[in-house]
Amino acid sequence: MRILFMGTPDFAVKPLQALAAAYHVVAVVTQPDKPRGRHGTPTPSPVKAAAGALSIPVYQPQRLKDNAFLEDLTSIDPEMIVVAAYGKILPAYVLQYPKFGCINLHGSLLPKYRGAAPIQRAIMNGESLTGVTTMQMAEGLDTGDMLEKAETVIAEDDNFETVHDRLSEMGASLLVSTIHKLVEGTLVPQKQDDAEATYAAKIEDADCALDFQKSAQELFHTIRGLSPFPLSYCTHKNKRLKILDARAICEEALTETQRTAPVGTVLDCSHGAVLVRCGRGALSVLKVLPEGKGRMSAADFINGRQITPGDRLLPG
Numbered sequence: 001m002r003i004l005f006m007g008t009p010d011f012a013v014k015p016l017q018a019l020a021a022a023y024h025v026v027a028v029v030t031q032p033d034k035p036r037g038r039h040g041t042p043t044p045s046p047v048k049a050a051a052g053a054l055s056i057p058v059y060q061p062q063r064l065k066d067n068a069f070l071e072d073l074t075s076i077d078p079e080m081i082v083v084a085a086y087g088k089i090l091p092a093y094v095l096q097y098p099k100f101g102c103i104n105l106h107g108s109l110l111p112k113y114r115g116a117a118p119i120q121r122a123i124m125n126g127e128s129l130t131g132v133t134t135m136q137m138a139e140g141l142d143t144g145d146m147l148e149k150a151e152t153v154i155a156e157d158d159n160f161e162t163v164h165d166r167l168s169e170m171g172a173s174l175l176v177s178t179i180h181k182l183v184e185g186t187l188v189p190q191k192q193d194d195a196e197a198t199y200a201a202k203i204e205d206a207d208c209a210l211d212f213q214k215s216a217q218e219l220f221h222t223i224r225g226l227s228p229f230p231l232s233y234c235t236h237k238n239k240r241l242k243i244l245d246a247r248a249i250c251e252e253a254l255t256e257t258q259r260t261a262p263v264g265t266v267l268d269c270s271h272g273a274v275l276v277r278c279g280r281g282a283l284s285v286l287k288v289l290p291e292g293k294g295r296m297s298a299a300d301f302i303n304g305r306q307i308t309p310g311d312r313l314l315p316g
Helices: 010-022 046-053 070-076 118-124 160-184 216-225 298-303
Strands: 002-007 024-029 034-036 041-043 080-084 102-106 129-136 146-153 232-236 239-249 266-268 274-277 282-290 313-315
Touching: 002 010, 002 046, 002 070, 010 024, 010 046, 010 080, 010 160, 024 046, 080 160, 102 160, 118 129, 118 160, 118 216, 129 160, 146 160, 216 232, 216 239, 216 282, 274 298, 282 298
Parallel strands: 002 024, 002 080, 080 102
Antiparallel strands: 034 041, 102 129, 129 146, 232 239, 232 313, 239 282, 266 274, 274 282
C-alpha cells in the first residue's frame, strides 16, 4: 500500500518511523521550514529531518486550500494518508483522494480534548488518565469515527514531556495496528459522542501566567502541563520568573501563621525549596528559570540570595 504521511513536530516522528518500518511510505508532507533563533535561520521540522534520514521524499506546501496541493497529491498517488499532528486542516479534495481514506493519530482519548493541545490540557486539568486514538478523518475538527485507543495513567511526577514522549511511542504502535486491521477488514469504526466532547485550545501566553489565588493543586497541574515548554511563570521583583517544577502542599500542613499570609507570599526558603502561599495550600517550588539566566534548582536560586521569605510572587 502506498502511504502518504503528514506530520510536523516531535510527536509525529516515532509514528513515521514505525510506519516506514512496516509499510511503504512513499512521501511525507510537513510544514515549511520556520525561522528559529536570534538570526531567524530557517529550520526544518522534526518530521522533515526524520524523513530525510529514512530517504523519503518530502513536500512542504505553503497551503492546501483551493487545490493548491492537488498536482503533487496526484503525482504521489497515495492509497492511504496517515496524519499525526500535521498542524493544518485537510480540505475535502485531500480527504477524499486515497482509496483507503485518511487515518489520524490524536493525542487524547476522544471525544475528550479535541483540538491543538490535548496533552497539555489534560495534564493542566488534573486528569489521571489519557491516551491516543486513531480515527477516520472527517471535515470537522477531530470529529471522525474512532478506530482504536490506547490508555496510559498520568502520574503525579509526569509532566508534558514525559506524557508526550509516552504517547508518541504508544501512537506509533497503535497506528501500525490500526492499518493492519483496516487492511484485514477487522476494524469496527465507532461514532464519537459529541455530547462528551471537550476542546483543547492552543496554549497561549495567558495560559502560562500563574494566579496564586488558585489552589496549590491547580497551580501544580498547570506547571507540569507546561514543563519543560513553554513554562508557566510569575513576576518576582518586576522580573519574570518561570517555574519548571513544583509540588503542592495541602492547607492542613501549613502553620497558622502561614495560613494568614497574603497569597503569593514566600513563606519559607529552607530545605532547598521556595514555599509560596496560594488560595488554598502552598506551592513548593523546586526548579526555576529566572529572567536573563539559565535553568536552576530552587536551592541555587535561594543560595544566590535572589529570593527570601516575605517576598511576593505576582501573576504575569
